Amino acid sequence: MLRIGFKASMVAAVAAAGLLAACSSGGGSSSSSPAPSSSGAPTSSSAPTTSAAPMDITIGVSFYTERIPIYATMHEGVQAKADELGVNVVFTDANGEAATQSDQLANFVTKGVAAIICSPADATALVPAYKAARDAGVFMISAGNKVADDQEDAFVGPDLVDYAKQTMDKLIEAIGGKGDIMIISGPPQIAFVQLQQMGWDASLAAHPDVKVIATGVDDDLSPAKALDVATSLLSANPSVKGIMSSTDNISVGVIQAMEGLGIDPATVATAGWDAQADAVKLVAEGKYTLTLSYLAYKWGEVALQTAVDMVNGKMPASHYVTTPGLFIDKANAATLTPDQISGKTAL
Known part of the structure; x- marks a missing residue:
């Protein structure tokens, strides 16, 4: 399991605090790149590259809530990359409830998923579920929100x-x-x-x-x-x-x-x-x-690719797989397409 630190200030803040993620109660659906750089923001230098994957991999995905549009867009990106690689994905939505999310992570483990992408609802409350999954050999990749570095296997998202x-x-x-x-x-x-x-x-x-x-x-x-x-x-x-x-x-x-x-x-x-x-x-x-x-569609793609790579034994170069973003103001709001804003297509 990879254990590489990031910025000391970020680690300290995260280790001391509760964090948020979502997963849907009830069953999920299953299915079988570099992102554009932001204006004045860091590029995604540690993002993984596409790799082949065996057909029998199943990845669990636990978002905060798809009532927030960014998670719905990330869902689309995860699904698209899963279809491209030929892996199965199960989605859940906890509506921001840590207890519900913990139960859903445990259910993923019972179902035998190889990795879980999670936006944790609370750092303290989700640690036992993260630990149980990792103890069972399931990779835990945080996306969007996170727990402390040593409680997860990687973090995918912007700085x-x-x-x-x-x-x-x-x-x-x-x-x-x-x-x-x-x-x-x-x-x-x-x-x-x-x-x-x-x-x-x-x-x-x-x-x-x-x-x-x-x-x-x-x-x-x-x-x-x-x-x-x-x-x-x-x-x-x-x-x-x-x-x-x-x-x-x-x-x-x-x-x-x-x-x-x-x-x-x-x-x-x-x-x-x-x-x-x-x-x-x-x-x-x-x-x-x-x-x-956040270029959320691309973010979802990178998160799924990272999970599949880890299952296949290819660990990210850093604990933090950074993804870029794009500032939108009056100068570019009217000219950008929805797909450019989501990261589905390049600028």
């Missing part, structure tokens, strides 16, 4: 700390380098939220004229909850210049809150992640400043 720093840098640039901002994040036990915070903090430390005057949490990662949270925060802080959100779902709710309060969204800089279709539309309309695409 979340670096992207978070870049996103905050861009938001600060949009407000002119100074002023008051708010942050609305996802649940604090989720890995990507913790790693986002590290990147945001790094950017804010370099911009002393920017002040975070209010924060909120959207436990559901839903526009409806974000609408309530943002309405409360904006009512108390109507002159805020920028709002950072963990995801586009939150940002959509933030923009709805501004419109409900009579605030022109074009006058407040906003940023988030996922590049889902409704958010990209808002960017093109000038209501949303920027979003980050």
